[in-house]
Amino acid sequence: xxxxxxxxxxxxxxxxxxxxxxxxxxxxxxxxxxxxxxxxxxxxxxxxxxxxxxxxxxxxxxxxxxxxxxxxxxxxxxxxxxxxxxxxxxxxxxxxxxxxxxxxxxxxxxx
Amino acid sequence: xxxxxxxxxxxxxxxxxxxxxxxxxxxxxxxxxxxxxxxxxxxxxxxxxxxxxxxxxxxxxxxxxxxxxxxxxxxxxxxxxxxxxxxxxxxxxxxxxxxxxxxxxxxxxxxxxxxxx
Numbered sequence: 001x002x003x004x005x006x007x008x009x010x011x012x013x014x015x016x017x018x019x020x021x022x023x024x025x026x027x028x029x030x031x032x033x034x035x036x037x038x039x040x041x042x043x044x045x046x047x048x049x050x051x052x053x054x055x056x057x058x059x060x061x062x063x064x065x066x067x068x069x070x071x072x073x074x075x076x077x078x079x080x081x082x083x084x085x086x087x088x089x090x091x092x093x094x095x096x097x098x099x100x101x102x103x104x105x106x107x108x109x110x111x
Numbered sequence: 112x113x114x115x116x117x118x119x120x121x122x123x124x125x126x127x128x129x130x131x132x133x134x135x136x137x138x139x140x141x142x143x144x145x146x147x148x149x150x151x152x153x154x155x156x157x158x159x160x161x162x163x164x165x166x167x168x169x170x171x172x173x174x175x176x177x178x179x180x181x182x183x184x185x186x187x188x189x190x191x192x193x194x195x196x197x198x199x200x201x202x203x204x205x206x207x208x209x210x211x212x213x214x215x216x217x218x219x220x221x222x223x224x225x226x227x228x
Contacts (some may be wrong), residue, residue, distance in 0.1 A: 006153075034216060043115070043202055043219030044154070089154060098144060098167065099217065103153035 003027045004092050006102035013109050019077040021105050023090030026071065030092040034099065035064060035075045038087045047088075048075070080109045113137075115220035117203050123226045124193055132188040132223045136205030143186050144206075144217065145178060149199040157201075160186065193227045200224050 005024045013019045021035075031052040036044035050057040050064045050073070057064050063076045077084055090102040116135040124130050136143050145157040156170035160180040171177070175193075180186040190197055204217035 004153075041221065043204070043221050044217075045219070046216035049216065091154075098156055098159045100156065101146070101154035 001026075002103075003030075004090055004100050004102040006090055006105050008105050009103070010106040010108070013080045013107065015082055015109055015111050016079045019075075019080045019084065019107055019109065021075040021077075021088050021090075021107065023073050023075075023102055024071060025073075025092050027092070027094065027100075028071065029094045030100075031095060032093045033064070033066060033073050034091045034093070035062075036089040036091060036101075038089060038104070044089055077107075080107075082109050082111060085109050115203055115205050115218050117201075117220035117223050119223060120221065121224045121226075123228060126195060126227055127192055129189065129191045130193055130225065132190075132201050132225070134186045134188070134203030134205075134220060136184065136186070136203070137207075137218055138184075140205035140207050140218075141183070142206045143180055144204045145186070145188050146202045146204065147199040148202065148222075149196075152199075154202065157188070190225075193225075195227050198225055198227045 003026050034049040035047040037047045038044040048059050048062045048064050050066050055066050061077055066073045085108050087104045087106045089104045091099040093099050118133045141162045143160045146154045148154050158171055158178045159167040175191045178188045200222040202219055202222045204219045206217050
């Protein structure tokens with residue numbers, strides 16, 4: 001039972017354009033959502049998060065949007081840079097419990 | 112230490128052998144988590160330790176898997192009678208749990224790549 005789903009395994013974007021990574025979830029009790037970035041041979045690193053009481057959180061080039069009615073969140077990266085090429089994981093938590101991760105989306109930003 | 116340390120970084124073992132994977136969390140972090148990433152899969156939750164509370168073992172895939180956390184610090188994940196489907200990257204994370212996930216997030220180690228041949 002996959003509670004957090006990332007249906008796009010890969011995404012390719014030109015440098016300078018916007019990257020949009022999507023994530024869907026099934027558990028309406030999730031109250032925190034996070035995005036992690038992973039480079040090969042390294043552990044995932046925390047990128048940005050959002051509480052369920054908000055619908056948007058912005059940090060520099062990164063913005064996360066939450067649509068609770070649709071149980072959907074997205075990560076926008078603008079402008080995209082080659083160094084953003086990595087695997088991005090969406091994660092969710094219920095009542096500060098363990099994080100449940102999606103399957104990841106591999107982003108490639110080309111010049 | 113400065114980060115979460117995992118050892119070994121790579122482990123190749125024969126099917127049927129037992130393996131032990133080690134995790135040294137960030138000093139003072141009360142919560143410790145084990146995840147694994149199989150080829151083409153996401154991060155699968157295995158087990159979670161929080162202070163002196165009983166661990167959340169709900170993610171362990173079979174009774175061949177077990178984990179301990181000694182003295183509230185170092186943790187060892189043990190896989191008995193390894194099978195080829197156990198091949199994966201095993202990731203450990205710790206957090207200080209001083210706030211909700213939006214504030215603390217996890218700090219992951221670089222993982223142990225386990226290959227069962």
